[in-house]
Amino acid sequence: MDENAIVTKDLTKRFKDLVAVDHVNINVKKGEIFGLLGPNGAGKTTMIRMLCTLTYPTEGTATVGGYDIVKEDGKVRELIGLVSEKMIMYDRLTAYENLKLFGKLYNIPKATLDERINHLLKLVHMEKWTKSQIGTFSTGMKQRINVIRALLNVPEILYLDEPTLGLDPQSTSEIREFIKKLNEENDTTIILTTHQMLEADMLCDRVGIIDKGKIVALDTPANLKRMVAGGNVTSVDVNVTNLTPEMTAALKDMRNSISVVQEGESHLLIRASGDDAFDDIVDTIRQRNGKIASIKSLEPSLEDVFLHITGKEMRAEVTKKVKTYDGGHGPGSRPARRGR
Numbered sequence: 132m133d134e135n136a137i138v139t140k141d142l143t144k145r146f147k148d149l150v151a152v153d154h155v156n157i158n159v160k161k162g163e164i165f166g167l168l169g170p171n172g173a174g175k176t177t178m179i180r181m182l183c184t185l186t187y188p189t190e191g192t193a194t195v196g197g198y199d200i201v202k203e204d205g206k207v208r209e210l211i212g213l214v215s216e217k218m219i220m221y222d223r224l225t226a227y228e229n230l231k232l233f234g235k236l237y238n239i240p241k242a243t244l245d246e247r248i249n250h251l252l253k254l255v256h257m258e259k260w261t262k263s264q265i266g267t268f269s270t271g272m273k274q275r276i277n278v279i280r281a282l283l284n285v286p287e288i289l290y291l292d293e294p295t296l297g298l299d300p301q302s303t304s305e306i307r308e309f310i311k312k313l314n315e316e317n318d319t320t321i322i323l324t325t326h327q328m329l330e331a332d333m334l335c336d337r338v339g340i341i342d343k344g345k346i347v348a349l350d351t352p353a354n355l356k357r358m359v360a361g362g363n364v365t366s367v368d369v370n371v372t373n374l375t376p377e378m379t380a381a382l383k384d385m386r387n388s389i390s391v392v393q394e395g396e397s398h399l400l401i402r403a404s405g406d407d408a409f410d411d412i413v414d415t416i417r418q419r420n421g422k423i424a425s426i427k428s429l430e431p432s433l434e435d436v437f438l439h440i441t442g443k444e445m446r447a448e449v450t451k452k453v454k455t456y457d458g459g460h461g462p463g464s465r466p467a468r469r470g471r
């Protein structure tokens with residue numbers, strides 16, 4: 132058996148003169164959470180749309196579950212679920228009715244469908260809201276329904292296009308927990324697009340950084356960050372409850388000290404080089420009877436990685452793109468033809 136869920140070969144999509152996805156070669160392993168991280172317009176959604184068979188490549192190929200996305204698109208659709216950027220749900224229908232409607236499009240037998248809907252609603256803690264109209268829900272509640280909608284057909288491969296965009300912190304963390312659980316318990320392969328560094332870092336086994344349609348780096352979050360850290364540098368944030376100017380001066384004088392910056396009354400941000408840097412910092416403070424309330428390593432963020440590779444900042448998304456509407460099927464609602 133192929134251990135890859137997805138393999139792309141020079142996958143390319145052009146819109147007239149614009150190359151939205153530019154000769155992308157990636158392998159997504161079975162059971163992996165793979166992140167596509169990039170700024171607005173990088174080509175993330177276009178990649179997902181090709182891998183979902185919603186649009187064809189202009190050049191190159193890809194297989195999903197071993198099936199060709201163009202020649203065997205029907206087979207591909209049987210394996211996948213998609214949570215697209217835009218929610219496609221009917222405000223005037225209840226949570227249950229919405230799910231049932233989409234389940235019917237998948238030709239899932241009624242009894243199985245009922246069982247699955249109830250099970251999934253419980254998993255996202257929405258069982259109390261089964262009979263309420265979607266139009267009365269908060270964005271976070273709607274997104275939970277939107278996510279489980281993509282799971283009605285029990286997909287092997289799940290695409291999540293910016294699943295937490297525009298959600299409140301509580302819903303964001305619940306959706307992230309759910310994604311992790313789904314991956315751990317069902318071994319679902321997940322491809323997630325995001326421009327939130329934290330999200331990619333928290334959830335993904337590997338991250339492909341995409342900029343202007345090109346994959347500019349691909350590795351585990353830890354390795355990507357290592358790339359930026361460069362050399363053997365330790366960065367820590369230490370909280371010394373009885374911090375004195377003498378302690379700060381001693382830390383600055385350490386032979387391997389690079390920088391010491393004080394924040395507030397008791398916090399120091401310290402960078403030092405060498406294998407013993409961490410011990411040296413702790414020893415220097417303790418020798419002066421400093422009481423260390425906490426000490427934590429400050430890793431470079433994926434944001435630093437993006438800056439390092441592309442030479443530009445990746446600004447956070449501010450526009451809310453999440454929306455629902457009543458009526459009409461967008462491309463995201465395209466059903467797979469099958470019976471289960």
Ligand SMILES: Nc1ncnc2c1ncn2[C@@H]1O[C@H](COP(=O)(O)OP(=O)(O)OP(=O)(O)O)[C@@H](O)[C@H]1O
Pocket residue numbers: 146149151169170171172173174175176177178216326
């Ligand atoms: N149907 C289309 N016709 C023409 N241009 C398009 C079309 N779809 C996408 N594009 C362009 O392709 C580029 C990549 O768009 P895409 O939506 O894939 O980016 P993205 O990484 O998903 O961005 P975002 O973070 O804003 O969702 C953009 O420049 C976009 O304007």
Ligand SMILES: [Mg+2]
Pocket residue numbers: 175176177216292
């Ligand atoms: Mg997008």
